Amino acid sequence: MDVNVNHFPEVTLLITHYNRSQSLERLLKTFNDQQMSFGGIIVSDDGSKPEHQKKLQELQSVYGYNLVTTPQNRGLGNNINKGQDAVSTPYTLYVQEDFEPKPQFLQHLKDANNFMQADAGLDIARFYAYFSYPYTKAYGKGFAEMVFKPQLWANNHIKFYMYSDHPHLRRTSFFQKFGRYAEGVKGDITEYRMAKSFIQHKGRGIFFENYNDLFYQKNSSDEPSTMNRAGWRESKNPLALALRYVYLQFKLMRWTYDVLYRK
Incomplete structure:
Protein backbone atom coordinates (compact mmCIF):
# COMPACT_ATOMS: atom_id res chain seq x y z
CA MET A 1 0.00 0.00 0.00
CA ASP A 2 1.29 3.47 -0.90
CA VAL A 3 2.02 5.78 1.98
CA ASN A 4 0.95 9.40 1.57
CA VAL A 5 4.04 11.41 2.54
CA ASN A 6 1.80 14.47 2.96
CA HIS A 7 -0.27 12.80 5.68
CA PHE A 8 0.14 13.99 9.27
CA PRO A 9 -1.62 11.38 11.43
CA GLU A 10 -0.47 12.96 14.70
CA VAL A 11 -1.79 16.42 13.75
CA THR A 12 -5.39 17.68 13.82
CA LEU A 13 -6.27 20.68 11.66
CA LEU A 14 -8.36 23.06 13.79
CA ILE A 15 -10.19 25.82 11.91
CA THR A 16 -12.22 28.51 13.64
CA HIS A 17 -15.10 29.88 11.57
CA TYR A 18 -17.65 32.67 11.75
CA ASN A 19 -19.84 33.76 8.80
CA ARG A 20 -17.17 33.09 6.15
CA SER A 21 -18.09 29.73 4.65
CA GLN A 22 -16.71 30.66 1.21
CA SER A 23 -13.34 31.34 2.81
CA LEU A 24 -13.56 28.05 4.69
CA GLU A 25 -14.31 26.18 1.47
CA ARG A 26 -11.30 27.79 -0.23
CA LEU A 27 -9.02 26.82 2.68
CA LEU A 28 -10.19 23.20 2.74
CA LYS A 29 -9.96 22.90 -1.05
CA THR A 30 -6.41 24.25 -1.01
CA PHE A 31 -5.27 21.67 1.55
CA ASN A 32 -7.00 19.00 -0.52
CA ASP A 33 -5.45 20.20 -3.80
CA GLN A 34 -2.02 20.15 -2.17
CA GLN A 35 -2.74 16.55 -1.09
CA MET A 36 -2.25 17.34 2.57
CA SER A 37 -4.21 15.25 5.06
CA PHE A 38 -4.39 15.08 8.83
CA GLY A 39 -5.31 12.82 11.70
CA GLY A 40 -8.54 14.82 11.89
CA ILE A 41 -10.14 18.10 10.86
CA ILE A 42 -12.25 20.13 13.26
CA VAL A 43 -14.25 23.19 12.26
CA SER A 44 -15.39 25.21 15.27
CA ASP A 45 -18.22 27.56 14.35
CA ASP A 46 -19.16 30.56 16.48
CA GLY A 47 -22.90 30.73 15.84
CA SER A 48 -22.85 31.75 12.17
CA LYS A 49 -25.91 32.92 10.25
CA PRO A 50 -28.27 30.19 8.93
CA GLU A 51 -27.00 30.42 5.35
CA HIS A 52 -23.44 29.78 6.52
CA GLN A 53 -24.54 26.95 8.82
CA LYS A 54 -26.22 25.32 5.84
CA LYS A 55 -22.99 25.64 3.85
CA LEU A 56 -21.04 24.14 6.77
CA GLN A 57 -23.26 21.04 6.61
CA GLU A 58 -22.69 20.75 2.86
CA LEU A 59 -18.92 21.10 3.20
CA GLN A 60 -18.87 18.55 6.02
CA SER A 61 -20.23 15.90 3.64
CA VAL A 62 -17.40 16.69 1.19
CA TYR A 63 -14.43 17.05 3.55
CA GLY A 64 -15.51 14.85 6.44
CA TYR A 65 -14.63 17.20 9.26
CA ASN A 66 -15.95 17.22 12.81
CA LEU A 67 -18.22 20.26 13.14
CA VAL A 68 -18.40 21.83 16.61
CA THR A 69 -21.14 24.45 16.96
CA THR A 70 -22.80 26.77 19.44
CA PRO A 71 -26.37 28.15 19.33
CA GLN A 72 -25.18 31.76 19.60
CA ASN A 73 -22.07 33.80 19.05
CA ARG A 74 -19.81 33.58 22.09
CA GLY A 75 -16.58 35.12 20.84
CA LEU A 76 -13.11 34.04 19.78
CA GLY A 77 -12.04 32.57 23.13
CA ASN A 78 -15.00 30.21 23.36
CA ASN A 79 -14.66 29.27 19.70
CA ILE A 80 -11.03 28.17 20.10
CA ASN A 81 -11.67 26.51 23.47
CA LYS A 82 -14.47 24.25 22.26
CA GLY A 83 -12.60 23.41 19.09
CA GLN A 84 -9.42 22.53 20.97
CA ASP A 85 -11.40 20.38 23.40
CA ALA A 86 -12.38 18.16 20.46
CA VAL A 87 -8.77 17.46 19.41
CA SER A 88 -7.38 14.05 20.35
CA THR A 89 -4.06 13.94 18.45
CA PRO A 90 -0.77 15.08 20.07
CA TYR A 91 -0.47 18.20 17.87
CA THR A 92 -2.86 20.87 16.64
CA LEU A 93 -2.43 22.93 13.47
CA TYR A 94 -4.52 26.04 14.14
CA VAL A 95 -5.68 28.10 11.14
CA GLN A 96 -8.44 30.68 10.95
CA GLU A 97 -10.76 30.33 7.98
CA ASP A 98 -9.53 33.37 6.05
CA PHE A 99 -6.04 31.96 5.48
CA GLU A 100 -4.79 29.88 2.58
CA PRO A 101 -1.54 27.86 2.60
CA LYS A 102 0.95 28.38 -0.19
CA PRO A 103 2.52 25.25 -1.80
CA GLN A 104 5.80 25.70 0.10
CA PHE A 105 3.99 25.47 3.45
CA LEU A 106 4.03 21.67 3.25
CA GLN A 107 7.78 21.32 3.68
CA HIS A 108 7.94 23.77 6.56
CA LEU A 109 5.06 22.06 8.35
CA LYS A 110 7.07 18.83 8.09
CA ASP A 111 10.11 20.61 9.53
CA ALA A 112 8.09 22.13 12.38
CA ASN A 113 6.46 18.79 13.14
CA ASN A 114 9.89 17.12 13.29
CA PHE A 115 11.22 19.86 15.54
CA MET A 116 8.28 19.50 17.94
CA GLN A 117 8.80 15.75 18.15
CA ALA A 118 12.56 16.05 18.71
CA ASP A 119 12.49 19.00 21.14
CA ALA A 120 10.14 18.32 24.04
CA GLY A 121 10.54 21.89 25.29
CA LEU A 122 8.99 23.49 22.23
CA ASP A 123 5.39 24.61 22.74
CA ILE A 124 4.58 26.29 19.43
CA ALA A 125 5.82 26.79 15.86
CA ARG A 126 4.49 29.95 14.21
CA PHE A 127 4.06 30.29 10.45
CA TYR A 128 2.61 33.76 9.85
CA ALA A 129 2.58 37.27 11.28
CA TYR A 130 2.10 40.87 10.27
CA PHE A 131 5.55 41.72 11.62
CA SER A 132 8.68 39.72 12.41
CA TYR A 133 9.23 38.74 16.02
CA PRO A 134 11.93 41.24 17.07
CA TYR A 135 14.24 39.17 19.32
CA THR A 136 15.33 35.74 18.18
CA LYS A 137 18.18 33.28 17.96
CA ALA A 138 18.85 30.84 15.13
CA TYR A 139 17.08 27.49 15.32
CA GLY A 140 17.16 25.75 11.94
CA LYS A 141 15.58 25.33 8.48
CA GLY A 142 14.31 28.89 8.30
CA PHE A 143 13.00 28.99 11.87
CA ALA A 144 14.27 31.18 14.69
CA GLU A 145 13.58 30.71 18.38
CA MET A 146 11.77 33.64 19.97
CA VAL A 147 13.49 35.22 22.97
CA PHE A 148 11.46 37.42 25.34
CA LYS A 149 13.48 40.38 26.66
CA PRO A 150 11.72 42.07 29.61
CA GLN A 151 14.04 45.08 29.71
CA LEU A 152 12.42 48.40 28.78
CA TRP A 153 15.24 49.20 26.37
CA ALA A 154 14.10 46.21 24.34
CA ASN A 155 11.31 48.55 23.28
CA ASN A 156 9.57 46.77 20.41
CA HIS A 157 6.08 46.03 21.74
CA ILE A 158 5.73 43.08 19.32
CA LYS A 159 7.91 41.16 21.81
CA PHE A 160 4.79 40.52 23.92
CA TYR A 161 3.29 38.43 21.14
CA MET A 162 5.37 35.29 21.39
CA TYR A 163 1.96 33.67 20.99
CA SER A 164 -0.37 34.81 18.19
CA ASP A 165 -3.68 33.60 16.74
CA HIS A 166 -2.13 33.46 13.27
CA PRO A 167 -1.46 29.98 11.79
CA HIS A 168 0.70 27.84 14.03
CA LEU A 169 1.43 24.28 15.16
CA ARG A 170 1.18 23.62 18.88
CA ARG A 171 1.01 20.77 21.32
CA THR A 172 -2.54 19.69 22.08
CA SER A 173 -1.54 19.79 25.77
CA PHE A 174 -1.26 23.59 25.36
CA PHE A 175 -4.10 24.29 27.84
CA GLN A 176 -2.40 22.27 30.57
CA LYS A 177 0.56 24.64 30.57
CA PHE A 178 -0.97 27.98 29.59
CA GLY A 179 -4.64 27.75 30.54
CA ARG A 180 -7.72 28.26 28.42
CA TYR A 181 -8.52 31.26 26.25
CA ALA A 182 -10.27 34.16 27.94
CA GLU A 183 -13.98 34.26 27.11
CA GLY A 184 -16.44 37.15 27.20
CA VAL A 185 -13.89 39.76 26.04
CA LYS A 186 -12.89 41.18 22.66
CA GLY A 187 -10.73 39.04 20.38
CA ASP A 188 -7.61 41.19 20.70
CA ILE A 189 -7.83 40.97 24.51
CA THR A 190 -8.25 37.19 24.27
CA GLU A 191 -5.11 37.00 22.15
CA TYR A 192 -3.12 39.29 24.46
CA ARG A 193 -4.05 37.34 27.58
CA MET A 194 -2.88 34.09 26.00
CA ALA A 195 0.34 35.80 24.90
CA LYS A 196 0.80 37.03 28.46
CA SER A 197 0.26 33.53 29.87
CA PHE A 198 2.72 32.13 27.33
CA ILE A 199 5.45 34.46 28.61
CA GLN A 200 4.61 34.04 32.29
CA HIS A 201 4.70 30.24 32.01
CA LYS A 202 8.02 30.36 30.15
CA GLY A 203 6.70 29.11 26.83
CA ARG A 204 9.17 28.29 24.08
CA GLY A 205 8.37 28.85 20.45
CA ILE A 206 9.90 29.10 17.00
CA PHE A 207 8.97 31.57 14.28
CA PHE A 208 9.36 31.07 10.52
CA GLU A 209 11.36 34.11 9.47
CA ASN A 210 10.13 34.34 5.86
CA TYR A 211 6.53 34.18 7.07
CA ASN A 212 5.09 35.82 3.96
CA ASP A 213 6.14 32.73 1.98
CA LEU A 214 3.74 30.34 3.70
CA PHE A 215 0.20 31.76 3.80
CA TYR A 216 -2.11 34.18 2.09
CA GLN A 217 -4.65 36.01 4.21
CA LYS A 218 -7.68 36.64 2.03
CA ASN A 219 -10.65 38.81 2.90
CA SER A 220 -13.13 39.51 0.10
CA SER A 221 -15.76 42.25 0.07
CA ASP A 222 -18.37 39.49 0.45
CA GLU A 223 -16.65 38.04 3.53
CA PRO A 224 -14.59 40.82 5.14
CA SER A 225 -12.48 40.45 8.26
CA THR A 226 -14.43 40.50 11.52
CA MET A 227 -11.51 42.17 13.35
CA ASN A 228 -11.58 45.98 13.17
CA ARG A 229 -8.93 48.38 14.44
CA ALA A 230 -9.02 52.10 15.16
CA GLY A 231 -8.24 54.17 12.05
Missing part, protein backbone atom coordinates in the same frame (compact mmCIF):
# COMPACT_ATOMS: atom_id res chain seq x y z
CA TRP A 232 -5.61 56.37 13.77
CA ARG A 233 -3.52 53.27 14.48
CA GLU A 234 -3.20 52.61 10.75
CA SER A 235 -2.83 56.24 9.57
CA LYS A 236 0.43 57.58 8.02
CA ASN A 237 -0.38 61.16 9.06
CA PRO A 238 2.65 62.67 10.95
CA LEU A 239 0.52 63.63 13.95
CA ALA A 240 -1.05 60.18 14.07
CA LEU A 241 2.41 58.60 13.83
CA ALA A 242 3.67 60.73 16.74
CA LEU A 243 0.63 59.86 18.85
CA ARG A 244 1.07 56.20 17.98
CA TYR A 245 4.74 56.30 19.10
CA VAL A 246 3.76 57.80 22.49
CA TYR A 247 0.91 55.30 22.81
CA LEU A 248 3.19 52.34 22.06
CA GLN A 249 5.81 53.45 24.59
CA PHE A 250 3.10 53.75 27.23
CA LYS A 251 1.80 50.33 26.23
CA LEU A 252 5.33 48.93 26.50
CA MET A 253 5.64 50.05 30.12
CA ARG A 254 2.13 48.97 31.06
CA TRP A 255 2.46 45.54 29.45
CA THR A 256 5.91 44.99 30.97
CA TYR A 257 4.46 45.57 34.45
CA ASP A 258 1.44 43.43 33.59
CA VAL A 259 3.50 40.46 32.38
CA LEU A 260 6.13 40.58 35.10
CA TYR A 261 4.03 41.35 38.15
CA ARG A 262 0.37 40.45 37.51
CA LYS A 263 -0.85 36.89 37.29
Whole structure:
Protein backbone atom coordinates (compact mmCIF):
# COMPACT_ATOMS: atom_id res chain seq x y z
CA MET A 1 0.00 0.00 0.00
CA ASP A 2 1.29 3.47 -0.90
CA VAL A 3 2.02 5.78 1.98
CA ASN A 4 0.95 9.40 1.57
CA VAL A 5 4.04 11.41 2.54
CA ASN A 6 1.80 14.47 2.96
CA HIS A 7 -0.27 12.80 5.68
CA PHE A 8 0.14 13.99 9.27
CA PRO A 9 -1.62 11.38 11.43
CA GLU A 10 -0.47 12.96 14.70
CA VAL A 11 -1.79 16.42 13.75
CA THR A 12 -5.39 17.68 13.82
CA LEU A 13 -6.27 20.68 11.66
CA LEU A 14 -8.36 23.06 13.79
CA ILE A 15 -10.19 25.82 11.91
CA THR A 16 -12.22 28.51 13.64
CA HIS A 17 -15.10 29.88 11.57
CA TYR A 18 -17.65 32.67 11.75
CA ASN A 19 -19.84 33.76 8.80
CA ARG A 20 -17.17 33.09 6.15
CA SER A 21 -18.09 29.73 4.65
CA GLN A 22 -16.71 30.66 1.21
CA SER A 23 -13.34 31.34 2.81
CA LEU A 24 -13.56 28.05 4.69
CA GLU A 25 -14.31 26.18 1.47
CA ARG A 26 -11.30 27.79 -0.23
CA LEU A 27 -9.02 26.82 2.68
CA LEU A 28 -10.19 23.20 2.74
CA LYS A 29 -9.96 22.90 -1.05
CA THR A 30 -6.41 24.25 -1.01
CA PHE A 31 -5.27 21.67 1.55
CA ASN A 32 -7.00 19.00 -0.52
CA ASP A 33 -5.45 20.20 -3.80
CA GLN A 34 -2.02 20.15 -2.17
CA GLN A 35 -2.74 16.55 -1.09
CA MET A 36 -2.25 17.34 2.57
CA SER A 37 -4.21 15.25 5.06
CA PHE A 38 -4.39 15.08 8.83
CA GLY A 39 -5.31 12.82 11.70
CA GLY A 40 -8.54 14.82 11.89
CA ILE A 41 -10.14 18.10 10.86
CA ILE A 42 -12.25 20.13 13.26
CA VAL A 43 -14.25 23.19 12.26
CA SER A 44 -15.39 25.21 15.27
CA ASP A 45 -18.22 27.56 14.35
CA ASP A 46 -19.16 30.56 16.48
CA GLY A 47 -22.90 30.73 15.84
CA SER A 48 -22.85 31.75 12.17
CA LYS A 49 -25.91 32.92 10.25
CA PRO A 50 -28.27 30.19 8.93
CA GLU A 51 -27.00 30.42 5.35
CA HIS A 52 -23.44 29.78 6.52
CA GLN A 53 -24.54 26.95 8.82
CA LYS A 54 -26.22 25.32 5.84
CA LYS A 55 -22.99 25.64 3.85
CA LEU A 56 -21.04 24.14 6.77
CA GLN A 57 -23.26 21.04 6.61
CA GLU A 58 -22.69 20.75 2.86
CA LEU A 59 -18.92 21.10 3.20
CA GLN A 60 -18.87 18.55 6.02
CA SER A 61 -20.23 15.90 3.64
CA VAL A 62 -17.40 16.69 1.19
CA TYR A 63 -14.43 17.05 3.55
CA GLY A 64 -15.51 14.85 6.44
CA TYR A 65 -14.63 17.20 9.26
CA ASN A 66 -15.95 17.22 12.81
CA LEU A 67 -18.22 20.26 13.14
CA VAL A 68 -18.40 21.83 16.61
CA THR A 69 -21.14 24.45 16.96
CA THR A 70 -22.80 26.77 19.44
CA PRO A 71 -26.37 28.15 19.33
CA GLN A 72 -25.18 31.76 19.60
CA ASN A 73 -22.07 33.80 19.05
CA ARG A 74 -19.81 33.58 22.09
CA GLY A 75 -16.58 35.12 20.84
CA LEU A 76 -13.11 34.04 19.78
CA GLY A 77 -12.04 32.57 23.13
CA ASN A 78 -15.00 30.21 23.36
CA ASN A 79 -14.66 29.27 19.70
CA ILE A 80 -11.03 28.17 20.10
CA ASN A 81 -11.67 26.51 23.47
CA LYS A 82 -14.47 24.25 22.26
CA GLY A 83 -12.60 23.41 19.09
CA GLN A 84 -9.42 22.53 20.97
CA ASP A 85 -11.40 20.38 23.40
CA ALA A 86 -12.38 18.16 20.46
CA VAL A 87 -8.77 17.46 19.41
CA SER A 88 -7.38 14.05 20.35
CA THR A 89 -4.06 13.94 18.45
CA PRO A 90 -0.77 15.08 20.07
CA TYR A 91 -0.47 18.20 17.87
CA THR A 92 -2.86 20.87 16.64
CA LEU A 93 -2.43 22.93 13.47
CA TYR A 94 -4.52 26.04 14.14
CA VAL A 95 -5.68 28.10 11.14
CA GLN A 96 -8.44 30.68 10.95
CA GLU A 97 -10.76 30.33 7.98
CA ASP A 98 -9.53 33.37 6.05
CA PHE A 99 -6.04 31.96 5.48
CA GLU A 100 -4.79 29.88 2.58
CA PRO A 101 -1.54 27.86 2.60
CA LYS A 102 0.95 28.38 -0.19
CA PRO A 103 2.52 25.25 -1.80
CA GLN A 104 5.80 25.70 0.10
CA PHE A 105 3.99 25.47 3.45
CA LEU A 106 4.03 21.67 3.25
CA GLN A 107 7.78 21.32 3.68
CA HIS A 108 7.94 23.77 6.56
CA LEU A 109 5.06 22.06 8.35
CA LYS A 110 7.07 18.83 8.09
CA ASP A 111 10.11 20.61 9.53
CA ALA A 112 8.09 22.13 12.38
CA ASN A 113 6.46 18.79 13.14
CA ASN A 114 9.89 17.12 13.29
CA PHE A 115 11.22 19.86 15.54
CA MET A 116 8.28 19.50 17.94
CA GLN A 117 8.80 15.75 18.15
CA ALA A 118 12.56 16.05 18.71
CA ASP A 119 12.49 19.00 21.14
CA ALA A 120 10.14 18.32 24.04
CA GLY A 121 10.54 21.89 25.29
CA LEU A 122 8.99 23.49 22.23
CA ASP A 123 5.39 24.61 22.74
CA ILE A 124 4.58 26.29 19.43
CA ALA A 125 5.82 26.79 15.86
CA ARG A 126 4.49 29.95 14.21
CA PHE A 127 4.06 30.29 10.45
CA TYR A 128 2.61 33.76 9.85
CA ALA A 129 2.58 37.27 11.28
CA TYR A 130 2.10 40.87 10.27
CA PHE A 131 5.55 41.72 11.62
CA SER A 132 8.68 39.72 12.41
CA TYR A 133 9.23 38.74 16.02
CA PRO A 134 11.93 41.24 17.07
CA TYR A 135 14.24 39.17 19.32
CA THR A 136 15.33 35.74 18.18
CA LYS A 137 18.18 33.28 17.96
CA ALA A 138 18.85 30.84 15.13
CA TYR A 139 17.08 27.49 15.32
CA GLY A 140 17.16 25.75 11.94
CA LYS A 141 15.58 25.33 8.48
CA GLY A 142 14.31 28.89 8.30
CA PHE A 143 13.00 28.99 11.87
CA ALA A 144 14.27 31.18 14.69
CA GLU A 145 13.58 30.71 18.38
CA MET A 146 11.77 33.64 19.97
CA VAL A 147 13.49 35.22 22.97
CA PHE A 148 11.46 37.42 25.34
CA LYS A 149 13.48 40.38 26.66
CA PRO A 150 11.72 42.07 29.61
CA GLN A 151 14.04 45.08 29.71
CA LEU A 152 12.42 48.40 28.78
CA TRP A 153 15.24 49.20 26.37
CA ALA A 154 14.10 46.21 24.34
CA ASN A 155 11.31 48.55 23.28
CA ASN A 156 9.57 46.77 20.41
CA HIS A 157 6.08 46.03 21.74
CA ILE A 158 5.73 43.08 19.32
CA LYS A 159 7.91 41.16 21.81
CA PHE A 160 4.79 40.52 23.92
CA TYR A 161 3.29 38.43 21.14
CA MET A 162 5.37 35.29 21.39
CA TYR A 163 1.96 33.67 20.99
CA SER A 164 -0.37 34.81 18.19
CA ASP A 165 -3.68 33.60 16.74
CA HIS A 166 -2.13 33.46 13.27
CA PRO A 167 -1.46 29.98 11.79
CA HIS A 168 0.70 27.84 14.03
CA LEU A 169 1.43 24.28 15.16
CA ARG A 170 1.18 23.62 18.88
CA ARG A 171 1.01 20.77 21.32
CA THR A 172 -2.54 19.69 22.08
CA SER A 173 -1.54 19.79 25.77
CA PHE A 174 -1.26 23.59 25.36
CA PHE A 175 -4.10 24.29 27.84
CA GLN A 176 -2.40 22.27 30.57
CA LYS A 177 0.56 24.64 30.57
CA PHE A 178 -0.97 27.98 29.59
CA GLY A 179 -4.64 27.75 30.54
CA ARG A 180 -7.72 28.26 28.42
CA TYR A 181 -8.52 31.26 26.25
CA ALA A 182 -10.27 34.16 27.94
CA GLU A 183 -13.98 34.26 27.11
CA GLY A 184 -16.44 37.15 27.20
CA VAL A 185 -13.89 39.76 26.04
CA LYS A 186 -12.89 41.18 22.66
CA GLY A 187 -10.73 39.04 20.38
CA ASP A 188 -7.61 41.19 20.70
CA ILE A 189 -7.83 40.97 24.51
CA THR A 190 -8.25 37.19 24.27
CA GLU A 191 -5.11 37.00 22.15
CA TYR A 192 -3.12 39.29 24.46
CA ARG A 193 -4.05 37.34 27.58
CA MET A 194 -2.88 34.09 26.00
CA ALA A 195 0.34 35.80 24.90
CA LYS A 196 0.80 37.03 28.46
CA SER A 197 0.26 33.53 29.87
CA PHE A 198 2.72 32.13 27.33
CA ILE A 199 5.45 34.46 28.61
CA GLN A 200 4.61 34.04 32.29
CA HIS A 201 4.70 30.24 32.01
CA LYS A 202 8.02 30.36 30.15
CA GLY A 203 6.70 29.11 26.83
CA ARG A 204 9.17 28.29 24.08
CA GLY A 205 8.37 28.85 20.45
CA ILE A 206 9.90 29.10 17.00
CA PHE A 207 8.97 31.57 14.28
CA PHE A 208 9.36 31.07 10.52
CA GLU A 209 11.36 34.11 9.47
CA ASN A 210 10.13 34.34 5.86
CA TYR A 211 6.53 34.18 7.07
CA ASN A 212 5.09 35.82 3.96
CA ASP A 213 6.14 32.73 1.98
CA LEU A 214 3.74 30.34 3.70
CA PHE A 215 0.20 31.76 3.80
CA TYR A 216 -2.11 34.18 2.09
CA GLN A 217 -4.65 36.01 4.21
CA LYS A 218 -7.68 36.64 2.03
CA ASN A 219 -10.65 38.81 2.90
CA SER A 220 -13.13 39.51 0.10
CA SER A 221 -15.76 42.25 0.07
CA ASP A 222 -18.37 39.49 0.45
CA GLU A 223 -16.65 38.04 3.53
CA PRO A 224 -14.59 40.82 5.14
CA SER A 225 -12.48 40.45 8.26
CA THR A 226 -14.43 40.50 11.52
CA MET A 227 -11.51 42.17 13.35
CA ASN A 228 -11.58 45.98 13.17
CA ARG A 229 -8.93 48.38 14.44
CA ALA A 230 -9.02 52.10 15.16
CA GLY A 231 -8.24 54.17 12.05
CA TRP A 232 -5.61 56.37 13.77
CA ARG A 233 -3.52 53.27 14.48
CA GLU A 234 -3.20 52.61 10.75
CA SER A 235 -2.83 56.24 9.57
CA LYS A 236 0.43 57.58 8.02
CA ASN A 237 -0.38 61.16 9.06
CA PRO A 238 2.65 62.67 10.95
CA LEU A 239 0.52 63.63 13.95
CA ALA A 240 -1.05 60.18 14.07
CA LEU A 241 2.41 58.60 13.83
CA ALA A 242 3.67 60.73 16.74
CA LEU A 243 0.63 59.86 18.85
CA ARG A 244 1.07 56.20 17.98
CA TYR A 245 4.74 56.30 19.10
CA VAL A 246 3.76 57.80 22.49
CA TYR A 247 0.91 55.30 22.81
CA LEU A 248 3.19 52.34 22.06
CA GLN A 249 5.81 53.45 24.59
CA PHE A 250 3.10 53.75 27.23
CA LYS A 251 1.80 50.33 26.23
CA LEU A 252 5.33 48.93 26.50
CA MET A 253 5.64 50.05 30.12
CA ARG A 254 2.13 48.97 31.06
CA TRP A 255 2.46 45.54 29.45
CA THR A 256 5.91 44.99 30.97
CA TYR A 257 4.46 45.57 34.45
CA ASP A 258 1.44 43.43 33.59
CA VAL A 259 3.50 40.46 32.38
CA LEU A 260 6.13 40.58 35.10
CA TYR A 261 4.03 41.35 38.15
CA ARG A 262 0.37 40.45 37.51
CA LYS A 263 -0.85 36.89 37.29
